[in-house]
Structures are given as structure tokens and as C-alpha cells.
Amino acid sequence: MTDATTTATAVASPPAMSALTAVLYGALVAYLGGWYLGAWTGNFSLLLLVLSLVTFGYWLAERFHFLPARQAAARSLEASDAQRRDKLHRQGITQVDTSVDSAREAVLAQPWWLDWTAGLFPVILVVFLLRSFLFEPFKIPSGSMIPTLEIGDLILVNKFHYGIRLPVSNTKIIANNDPKPGDVIVFRYPPNPRVDYIKRVVGLPGDEVAYINKRLTINGKPVPQTPLPDYYDDDSLRYSQMFSEQLGSVEHRILNERNAPGFVMPLPEFQSDREACRYSAEGVVCKVPAGHYFVMGDNRDNSQDSRYWGFVPDANLVGRAFFVWMNLGNLRRIGSFQ
Template sequence: MSSLTAVLYGALIVYLGGWFMGYWMGNFALLLFILTLVTMVYWLAERLRFRPAREAAAAQLEAQAASRRAELAKMGIEKVDGDVAEARRKVLAQPWWLDWTAGLFPVIVVVFVLRSFLFEPFKIPSGSMIPTLLVGDLILVNKFHYGIRLPVINKKIVQNNDPQRGDVVVFRYPVDPRVDYIKRVVGLPGDEVSYLNKQLTINNKPVPTSPLPDFYDEDSLRYAQQFSEKLGAVEHRILIDKDRPSFIPGNHVFPNSSACRYSAEGVSCKVPEGHYFVMGDNRDNSQDSRYWGFVPDQNIVGKAFFVWMNFGNLSRIGSFH
């Protein structure tokens, strides 16, 4: 078993090393699921076989020591060398390969349950959600707000709330579901969403906005026009870059792309059933539904709601809309 455990740990190190070096794309949810299963097998084996065997060996050791002492006592020898307690402790001790498998199972299973069904942490890698979320923000995502989904395959088994306009959601990128994206829900199933000349319109009604002081982006060292926007019941901030076009044409072929119409002014789309139209708050610096299409409901991971850490700016910690 020690050799098998060494091989498993070696495979884990190779997998994590290749993932870190960029040789392949990892799947943390799958990895955590496999680790939970493997450590559970070791944990059960420890409870049902290995620990009872060690306890039986320790009991036999004590019985043999007691028998030996009794025999020596009959011969008038009262003082006997040997520390049975120390020998018993060594017999009962877990070997390293159980300590690093069965011993880790309780921790891994708690992390697996929390991450799969309750809350999952993410790191913001890009500036597409500025000013709401900054690069380096570490956020929490509510995994049960939109329903309970099976881990790894992300299949919904219990329905809860539906995504609403203004929600900030994490989802599996439709182009490559191995990658997680974060955007704001703008259009619900059946909505007509237009972004023309930097004005967002939903069902032929302009989304209310009001100007705010310009936002200074410390990464790009530039100022951007900042507005307060109200989507449904959610009021949040967006950025507009007056020097960039409303829309950058490209090859916009994706599932249900026939529901979108493109022009020099921007794009208009009819959101299909079971799908959502999402956009970044940094409107002119975001690759979103305008470019790669709609987000299917089955791709949604959860609702982002809290910044739990930003090592460069502790004042970022707190909830957001």
C-alpha cells in the first residue's frame, strides 16, 4: 500500500506541475472529486481493516507481556525490563501512507461539500468588470442561489432562484467550458437586448444611467467615463471609453447567432429560452455576449456576491452589487 500511495502522490504532483507550467488545463472540481473518493477509500480501509488489525496486534502484545510477567512472578522475579506502553504506541501509530490519505479525508470532504454546494472562491483575472471588481479581487460565489448542481458535470438537480437582471454571475465559458468567466446578467430569456452607440436598451426601453466622476484605472493609468446604471433592482457602476467604438466587428458565429443583428452602431439580440445575455461593467473592454453569444442556463456556476480578499487593497473586502 505504501508503494501504491507513493505512485498516486507522484501522479498528483505531475498533474499539478503540468497544470502550473501550462502544459495542460486542469479541472479543480474533478481533481477534488477524485481526491475525495481516493481518501475516502483509504479512510474506510483504515476504520474497517488497518486500525482494527493494529489494535489487535497491540492487544496481543499486551497479553504476551502480561503472560510473561505472570510467569516471571511465579519464579519470584518482580522487576521486568521493557516498556510495553512505548511498544504499544508504536504498534498503534498510523504509517505515513495512511496519515497522508485517510488522515486528510475529513478535511478534503468538508472542502468538497462547501465548494461544490455552498460557496466557491474565484480570483478576478481581468479588468472586464471594473469598476465593480478589480484585477486581483478574491471573491466568493454562492453555489446554491440558483439551485443545487451535481459537482463536475454541473447538472442542476434542485431548482432555486432564476438569474435576474443585474446579477453578477460566474459561468462556464460557452466557447470553452473548462474556463470560468464572470459577467453581469443583462438580458433574460425572451428579452430584446441592444447595445447601440454605447446605450444599453432592453425591450425597447433605455436602461437608466446617470453620470459619475471619472474613474481612474491604476493599471492602464487612464481615466474613463463612469456612470451609474440601474438594471432591474440593481444599481451599479459602469465604465465607458469614449475613444473606442461601440462595437468591434469580427467573426460572430455561435449557437443561436441568427438571433443577433450587427451594425456599425452595435448589436441587437433576442435572447433564446434557457439562455442569458451577459456583459462586463467595463463596457468597452469586455469580451462578452456581444462577441461569443448567449450563456446557457446549464453553464451557470453561481452568483458572485462578496470580495473576501485583495492583497493589494484590503479596503476592497466586502459585498458588492
């Protein structure tokens, strides 16, 4: 019985697989550690895809090789025990105190490297599919969208609203809605697509967007604004002018700093055709190219957006932000927003 158990364990749990799994987990910890420490920019979509493929490989190996091998070893153990009991019975010994139940359970048990790979495959796959095609969570890292979104807001983004896209490559395979003025969108930052940004859509393809003396004009028509009481920022300990602004059918709030200048300067990493924008001491006027969008932050004087680095290509769209699902510092922030 001992020899059968040892043989079964060796068949079902080869040392090479245990060592390989340890190496893979070590690589995962190193990748996440370097990402956390800022040594490199991680790609969570790519990471989930790799984890799904690796754990799927382990799941297949467990389903069609390792599990059948353990089951065969268990049957061999039971057959050996039955033969031993039959032999003892022929010798007149009918009471046998020993049992193979514990040994059988040990033989059938998954080794740690299968439990932490094949066992996690269904969970990782569900997370990968939900995050890739339905909803993705994001955390607001800056104040560029105050007062609509605050630092620390945990938001949900609808991934299919603007079309179904392949994970990692972000290639659109099924079209859906087009962005509308006033939509809050998450997109891949054009100068560095590994970084996600969140802003509000202001201009659509073909629109002429002017931001002159801190007033927004679309195709020659001023965007309606209504003054509101000043906004007090607890972090900066200062007041800002607040307005209600109407972009299309979306009414939202924006902030302006009283003493901030109206002009803007393009950044060196301006990604679009420079001739599409005209800069002056009063502000900027841009003609939005086909297949692109002009976006701005609601905190107008504290947002690096299309005024500074150009337009957002449709290929960079990630999804439409629509819900704050948590803010650990202020639970009253939970809810939908425009």
C-alpha cells in the first residue's frame, strides 16, 4: 500500500511542474512589484489575458491528464487493498483494522500547484470577460474632473457602449453608439497609450471648438453657462468659480479659477496635426479631424486635455464612465453622474 501511494503521488505531482509553477508565480510577483514601485507601467488587460491562457493550460492538463492519473492510482490502490483483504480472508482473517480511505483521499487531492492554477481558471476567466467586454473599474487619481468626479472616486466604465473591442489590442469588432457631447469617457492617453485618462467629450468630428477667454464655443455658438455658488475645495483650501454648463443634452458643472490666465500652450507631445489648432493670448480654436474627439476636464484651469496634447482617436476609446461605486472617504459620493 505504501509503494502504491508513493508511486501515485509521483505520477500525479511531478516535481518539474511544481518547480515551473513556483517560477511562474515568482515572475508574477516581480511584475506586480515593479508595477507598484513604478519601475514600469503595467498592462492589466494583458496580464489577465496571460493569466487566463496559463491557467487554462493547467486546467486542460488537470482535466485530461493529472486527474485521470490520480483516479487511476486510486483505483489501483483500492484494487491492491481488495486483493490483500481477499488473501487475508482466505487465511481465515476476517477483521482487518487498516483502511485505505485516508491514502485514497491523499492520492486524489490536488497538489498546491494545480489548486492555485487550474482551480483559479474559472474565476480569472469570468473577471477577464467581464472586464474586457462589459464593465471595468477605475480609480480617479487627479482633480481634473472636479466637481463631477473627485480624487479617490472608484468608478465603473461601460465597455460596450461605444462598441465591442478586442482586449489588449482595443480593436473594434462590433460598432455600437458614438460618443456624444457631454459624455464622460475613459480613453488611452494619445501620447502614451499605456495610460488611461478620463475627460468629457466637448467636440465631435468636424466640429470647430473654441476656448477663448475661458468661454467654450462650438461651431460658433457659445455653450450655455449659468453661474452657481462658488465651489470650496477641501484639499486646496480655496474657492473656485462654478458654473452649470449645457453640452448637448447633458447638464454638468465646471470650475474656473478667477486669477488663472485664459491662454493655453500646446505640449511638446501634441499628437495631432498642429495646423488643426490656432493658439493666441486669449485661448485656442481647433477643428476636430474625422475619427477624433475633443475632450476637456470639468476643472478647466487644472486639466491637461485636448487643448494641450490634441485629439482622442476613436481607436483609443475604452468606454463611457457612468457610476461611482465607492469612495472610501465619502460614501455619499456613490451613485450615477453626468
